[in-house]
Every structure is written in structure tokens, then in C-alpha cells.
Amino acid sequence: MTATTQGGWLLVMALTLPAGAMLLAFVAGGRHARTISLAALGLWLVIAFAIAAQVQSGGAPLSYVIGGWQPPLGMALRADGLSAAMLLTGAVVLLAVALFGRTPYDTPRGAPESRAAYAFWCFVPALAASLAAAFLGGDLFNLFVALEMLTFTALALACLDGRPSQFKSELRYLLFALIGSVLYLLGTGLLYGAYGTLDIALLAGRTRADAPTMVAGALMTAGLIAKMALFPLHLWLPPAHAGAPAAASALLSGLVVKGAFVLLLRLWFWVLPAPFVLGGASVLAALGATAIVVGSVVALRQERLKLLVAYSTVAQMGYLFLMFPLLAAADAETASRAWLGGVLQAISHALAKAAMFLGAGLVAASLGHDRVNALGGAARAMPVTVIAFALGGLSLMGLPPSGGFSAKWLLLRASVETGQWWWSLVILAGGLLTGGYVYRIVAAALSAPAPGCMARPVPRAQEYCVLALAVASMLLGVLPLYAFGLVRVGAP
Amino acid sequence: MTGTDILALAACGLVAIGLYGLVAQAEVLRKIIAFNLLGAGVFLLFGVVARRGAAAGLGGDPVPQAMVITGLVVAFAATALALVLTLRLYQIAGAATVAEDPPERTASEP
Numbered sequence: 223m224t225a226t227t228q229g230g231w232l233l234v235m236a237l238t239l240p241a242g243a244m245l246l247a248f249v250a251g252g253r254h255a256r257t258i259s260l261a262a263l264g265l266w267l268v269i270a271f272a273i274a275a276q277v278q279s280g281g282a283p284l285s286y287v288i289g290g291w292q293p294p295l296g297m298a299l300r301a302d303g304l305s306a307a308m309l310l311t312g313a314v315v316l317l318a319v320a321l322f323g324r325t326p327y328d329t330p331r332g333a334p335e336s337r338a339a340y341a342f343w344c345f346v347p348a349l350a351a352s353l354a355a356a357f358l359g360g361d362l363f364n365l366f367v368a369l370e371m372l373t374f375t376a377l378a379l380a381c382l383d384g385r386p387s388q389f390k391s392e393l394r395y396l397l398f399a400l401i402g403s404v405l406y407l408l409g410t411g412l413l414y415g416a417y418g419t420l421d422i423a424l425l426a427g428r429t430r431a432d433a434p435t436m437v438a439g440a441l442m443t444a445g446l447i448a449k450m451a452l453f454p455l456h457l458w459l460p461p462a463h464a465g466a467p468a469a470a471s472a473l474l475s476g477l478v479v480k481g482a483f484v485l486l487l488r489l490w491f492w493v494l495p496a497p498f499v500l501g502g503a504s505v506l507a508a509l510g511a512t513a514i515v516v517g518s519v520v521a522l523r524q525e526r527l528k529l530l531v532a533y534s535t536v537a538q539m540g541y542l543f544l545m546f547p548l549l550a551a552a553d554a555e556t557a558s559r560a561w562l563g564g565v566l567q568a569i570s571h572a573l574a575k576a577a578m579f580l581g582a583g584l585v586a587a588s589l590g591h592d593r594v595n596a597l598g599g600a601a602r603a604m605p606v607t608v609i610a611f612a613l614g615g616l617s618l619m620g621l622p623p624s625g626g627f628s629a630k631w632l633l634l635r636a637s638v639e640t641g642q643w644w645w646s647l648v649i650l651a652g653g654l655l656t657g658g659y660v661y662r663i664v665a666a667a668l669s670a671p672a673p674g675c676m677a678r679p680v681p682r683a684q685e686y687c688v689l690a691l692a693v694a695s696m697l698l699g700v701l702p703l704y705a706f707g708l709v710r711v712g713a714p
Numbered sequence: 715m716t717g718t719d720i721l722a723l724a725a726c727g728l729v730a731i732g733l734y735g736l737v738a739q740a741e742v743l744r745k746i747i748a749f750n751l752l753g754a755g756v757f758l759l760f761g762v763v764a765r766r767g768a769a770a771g772l773g774g775d776p777v778p779q780a781m782v783i784t785g786l787v788v789a790f791a792a793t794a795l796a797l798v799l800t801l802r803l804y805q806i807a808g809a810a811t812v813a814e815d816p817p818e819r820t821a822s823e824p
Contacts, residue, residue, distance in 0.1 A: 295777070363781055370788045374795060381799070386806040393742060393799045394812045400749050400792055401736055407785060408729065408756045414778055415763035 224298045224360070224423060229276045230286035233299040233358050236269050236309065240350035247344050252335040255343035256324070262347050263317045270313040274306040274708055283712040285360070294419035298360035302712025304565060305357040308484055311569045312353045314694060315476050315576045320346050322580050322687040323469045338382045342469070349375045349473060356481040362410050362420040362493070365485050366403065369449070373399040376478040380466035391461035398448055398458045402482075405445030412438035413493075422492050431497040439494045443502070446489070449482040452506075452543065453513035456536045463535060464528040468583020471528065475535045476576035480568050483542055491549065491714035503546035510543025511648040518655035522662070527582045527592035530659060531575070537652060538571045538618060541633065544645050548636040549714070556639045558710060563632030565709045566698065570625025573695035574614035580688045581611035584680045585667070594663060599671025603678075606685040608667045613692035615660030617699070620653045625698025722762045728755030742800045742810045746793060753789040757782045 243262030247255035277284060283302035290296070301309070323346070327339040352375055355368035373396070380392045414420055416434045429435050451459035463474050490499055517537030524530035545564030549557050584607045585600050586592040601608040613624075620630035630649055637645040671677070732752025739745050760778040767775035804810040 363784070367784060367788060370792065374791065377795065377799075384802075386803070389799055389803040389806065390812060393796070393803060396792075396796055396799065397736070397742075397745055397749075397812065400796070401733075403788075403792075404732075404749070404752050404756060408759065410781075411756060411759045411763055411778070414760075414781075415766065418767060418775075 224285050224287055224293055226286050227284050229284050232269055232273050233284060233286045233301055236354045237351060240266055240347040243347040244344055244351060247347060251340055253329050255340060259343040259347050260320055263320050263350060266350055267313040267317050270309045273301050274310045277301060277303055277306040277711050278708040281711055293421035293424055297364055299358045300360040301358055303709045307565060307569060307709050308357050311572050312477050315572055316350055318687050318691050319469050319472050319576060322684050325681050325684050341378060341382060345375050345378045353477060353481060357484055360422055366407055366410060370403055372478055372481045376474050379470035379473060380462060382467050382470060388465040391465045394458050395462035402445040402448035405441045409438040409442035422488055426492045429493060429495045431495040435495060436498055439498050442489055446482045446486045450479050450539055451536060452509050453516055459536055460529055460532040463532040468580055472576040472579040475579055476572040479539060480572055483568055499550045503550040506543045507547045510540040513537060513540030514648055514652040518652055522655060522659045525593055527594050530594060531578050531582050535575060541567050544633055547642060548640055556636050559632050560636035561713050562706055562709055563629050563636060566625060567629035570617050570629055570695050570698050573691050574617040577610050577614040577688050577691035581607045584684060588677050588680050594666055596672060597666040598669040599675050599677050600667040604680055604685060606689050610689040610692035612664050613696055617695040619656040619660060623699040625695045628699050718762055718765050721758060725755045725758035725762060740811050742812055746796050750793060757785055
């Protein structure tokens with residue numbers, strides 16, 4: 223039985239505030255849209271922080287029963303440690319990206335509003351609302367709707383520039399996402415037919431290891447990994463993420479794929495029966511390990527900076543799947559370590575990758591191209607951006623002290639403790655390959671400018687947004703471990 | 715075999731045709747139609763679930779029916795979005811396929 227807890231209204235606010243801001247921005251337009259959107263995102267960060275504080279201090283998940291109708295008839299919003307931590311990450315990244323977007327999506331006073339600026343300021347709060355729905359949703363059907371909202375807003379942001387090559391890769395992204403969500407919906411239907419409810423708390427521990435549940439689990443998992451671009455379904459991601467404008471790439475790579483990740487965790491560790499999880503976890507981790515190796519090797523060979531960063535997303539998403547077998551077959555202490563490691567990887571990747579995509583966008587804007595071999599002089603023209611890019615890279619590599627280091631260290635330790643040492647080899651090899659492609663970029667950026675290279679200066683304010691994100695991903699690594707007690711609240 | 719079973723088999727058939735079309739067809743418009751067939755199969759399955767869950771003198775369980783309505787709205791929005799993108803792609807590029815370009819054209823232009 224779910225009851226509305228103290229502070230449950232915060233969950234409603236987290237959902238309705240950005241949705242309301244989107245509608246207001248849509249009506250007001252022009253310069254007002256920007257003001258409304260930025261104010262809402264600032265407030266949203268405060269709400270996310272309040273939710274995280276409440277979950278951490280109370281040590282128990284928050285919940286809100288909408289309209290007082292109990293599940294299974296009504297629906298509930300829930301925030302456990304995972305939701306609270308992801309919501310906070312989403313709020314930080316969205317605010318930083320929105321502040322970054324103030325320059326390219328500016329509407330000068332008196333000038334008519336441009337289509338791109340209007341769309342950007344409407345869809346950024348819309349993305350916030352969809353993320354809140356995906357992180358806080360308490361039943362599988364609501365999560366389907368949240369997943370679709372995420373896809374639509376992400377797609378609109380990715381198409382802001384309106385170039386032909388962009389439309390093609392974004393259309394391919396949409397088709398992959400649609401297959402993914404239909405498969406997810408099909409699984410939802412089967413689960414409802416078997417159990418008569420889709421409420422996650424009601425399903426938890428009650429599912430049987432029979433044929434309908436197994437088929438539903440397999441369909442929903444396939445749908446979600448298509449949305450997360452796990453190897454071998456990763457081919458749509460690099461062109462879609464690299465073709466989008468910088469601010470949109472940062473949101474797509476940092477946040478949108480994490481929405482499907484949270485759903486996958488909910489499905490596997492709350493809903494599906496233990497035999498399915500035990501049997502399937504190694505398969506997911508093997509695909510994740512392949513993604514780490516293939517994604518990193520292909521990234522190493524890229525000519526274009528943005529494509530390189532996008533392939534790195536394929537590799538870094540692979541790490542998230544390594545937590546599955548470690549959680550499924552471990553004692554409580556080790557499982558808790560693997561859980562923390564996986565969630566921390568999602569958070570630190572969100573911050574670091576957003577910084578790297580914004581940085582890559584600034585470099586491309588300044589030099590007029592993004593060929594990796596011709597980045598010479600970039601460090602001289604925009605030292606802050608290159609430092610931020612390198613800091614983000616350090617976090618991806620997993621060098622201390624960074625969020626990426628803590629995440630990979632926890633996963634490494636859990637894999638050795640459970641006797642599954644082969645995953646630790648993949649983690650280490652992935653770190654080395656990441657070091658390789660980050661070095662390639664930073665070394666090129668530090669080299670002397672080629673003759674005739676004209677680096678235009680970029681706005682300082684934008685550079686500091688990038689730096690703030692990169693520093694945040696480093697700071698995760700120096701936080702004492704008790705600060706992550708939040709992530710453990712309500713963990714499976 | 716009851717009517718519900720026939721509907722369930724029809725749902726499976728629609729899902730199979732839709733999935734085949736989505737994977738095998740290169741034309742975007744055909745892919746979108748296939749997506750709608752697939753969606754129709756899934757919604758029919760929800761209808762079957764609703765019929766089988768009928769209790770307390772009702773003709774069917776109302777909850778899956780409510781879900782179908784929501785699902786229809788989402789699928790409609792998705793189709794509209796995909797069609798707009800396809801139309802823009804056709805206007806700009808002169809053809810509406812998502813087949814691979816030669817590598818130098820798919821690389822993102824700065």
C-alpha cells in the first residue's frame with residue numbers, strides 16, 4: 223500500500239513546474255521564453271536538491287499518490303535514492319546547458335524571434351518535465367509515456383539547425399526509438415495480462431518465472447537497449463548525437479540515454495523474477511563489454527571531434543551494463559558497491575560528456591571545423607574550454623580524483639570480489655583506450671597553430687558553463703563516500 | 715477457439731508484419747506504415763488482455779482500454795513527427811530514405 227509521504231508534493235512540483243514553464247514559454251515566445259525557461263530551470267534545481275535532501279535525511283523513498291487513488295487503479299510518483307540522484311544530475315546539466323544556450327539562442331531586443339531560439343527555450347523545459355516523469359514514475363505504463371516524451375523532445379532539439387544530413391540521422395534515430403518503445407509497450411501489455419497491474423511496487427517480488435513474464439522481460443529489455451544504443455544496436459547514436467547542435471548533443475548524450483537506463487534498472491531489479499535476472503545479466507554485461515572495446519577503438523580512429531565524442535558515449539554506456547551481473551550474484555556489501563559504482567558512472571558520465579560536447583561545439587565554432595588533426599592553436603585561443611575538455615576526459619578515463627574514477631574503482635572492486643575478474647580486464651582496457659583518444663584530442667589542441675589558422679574568440683560565459691560541468695564531474699570523486707548514501711536509499 | 719483467441723492471433727500477425735516491414739523496408743514512408751501496423755497489433759493485444767481480464771459483469775477490464783487510448787495518442791504524435799521529418803528530408807534532399815550515404819557526406823559538417 224502506497225501512501226503520500228511528507229514532502230510528496232515536491233515530486234508533483236518537479237513534474238508540473240517545467241511542464242508549466244514549457245506551456246508559458248510557448249505562449250509568451252521571444253525574449254520572455256528565455257527568461258521563463260531559465261527561471262524554471264533554476265527553480266527546478268532547487269526542487270531537485272530539496273528532494274535529494276529529504277530522501278537522504280529521511281533515509282526512505284518519497285511517494286505521492288495522485289488524486290488519492292491507490293494503485294493499481296490510480297498511480298503513484300516515487301522518489302528513491304536513484305531517482306533523486308538522477309534528478310539532481312539532470313537539473314545541474316540542464317541548467318548549465320541552458321546557460322550555455324543563452325548566447326547561440328539569443329533574441330536581441332527588438333529583433334524578431336528566430337525559429338531555433340523559440341524551439342530551444344520551449345523544448346529545454348519540456349526535456350526537464352520528461353526527465354522528471356521518467357525518474358519519478360511509479361508504474362510501467364507511465365514510464366512508457368515518459369520515454370516517448372523524452373524521445374520527442376530530444377528529437378526536436380537535435381533538429382534545431384535544420385541541415386539535410388542532420389534530418390537523415392535524426393530520422394534514423396526516431397525509427398530506432400519507435401521500435402524500442404513499441405517493443406517496450408508490447409512487454410507492458412503482456413505483464414498486465416499476467417498480473418493485472420503495472421505498478422512497480424506492487425509487481426516487486428510477485429512476478430513468476432513463467433513464459434509470459436520471460437517474453438515480456440525480453441521484449442522490454444530489447445526495446446530499452448535499442449534506446450540506450452547498446453552494442454549491436456548502437457549504429458544510430460554517433461551520427462544522431464554528433465549531427466545535433468552542441469547544446470542538444472550535450473543533452474542527448476548526457477541525459478536522454480540515462481532515462482532509458484533508469485527504466486532498465488527498475489525493470490530488472492524491481493519487476494523481473496530472479497531467474498531471469500541471473501540468466502540475462504551476463505549477456506547484458508557481455509554486450510556492454512563489447513560496446514566498451516568496439517566504441518573506444520572506433521572513437522580512436524575518428525577524424526571528426528564530435529563523432530569521436532559520440533562514439534565515446536557508446537563505450538561509456540557499456541560500463542553501465544557491467545553492474546548487472548555484479549548486482550545479481552553478490553553478497554549485500556558487494557552488491558551495494560556495484561550499485562553505487564553503476565549509478566555513479568551514469569552521473570559522472572552525464573556531467574563529463576555534457577562538458578565535452580559543449581567544449582567540442584565551442585572548438586568547432588571558433589576554428590570553423592572540427593577535424594581532430596587540425597585542432598592546433600585551440601588551447602591558445604580558448605584555454606578554459608580545452609582544460610574543461612581535458613578534465614571531462616580524465617573522468618571518462620577513470621583517473622583519480624574524478625567521479626569516473628570512483629565509479630570504475632567500485633565496479634572493479636565488485637568484479638574482483640565476486641570472482642568475475644574478466645570484467646575488470648574490460649574496465650582497465652577501456653580506461654587505456656579512453657586515455658588514447660582523449661590524448662589525441664588534447665595533444666592536437668596544445669600543438670602550435672597551423673599557418674593561416676584563424677581561431678575566433680568564444681564568449682567567456684559559455685566557456686565557464688563548460689568548465690562548471692567538468693569541475694562538477696571531478697568533484698564527485700573527492701566527495702566522501704557517505705555523501706552517496708543517497709544512492710543507496712531504496713536500492714534493490 | 716473463441717473470438718478472443720482469434721483476435722490474439724491476429725494481433726501476433728500484425729506485430730510480425732509490422733516488425734518485418736520496419737526492419738526490411740528501406741523507404742521511410744513504408745517504415746512509418748509498418749510502425750503503425752505494429753502499433754495496431756500491440757493495441758489489439760491490449761484489447762485481448764482487457765477481454766480476458768473481464769470481471770464483475772463488465773464486458774472487459776477498463777484499465778488496458780484506457781492505456782490503448784493513451785498509446786494511440788502517442789503513436790499518432792510519433793507518426794506525425796516522423797512524417798514531418800520525412801517531408802522535410804524529401805524537400806531538402808530530394809529522396810526520403812535512411813539508407814547509408816557515402817562516408818564523407820554522413821560526417822557532420824562544422
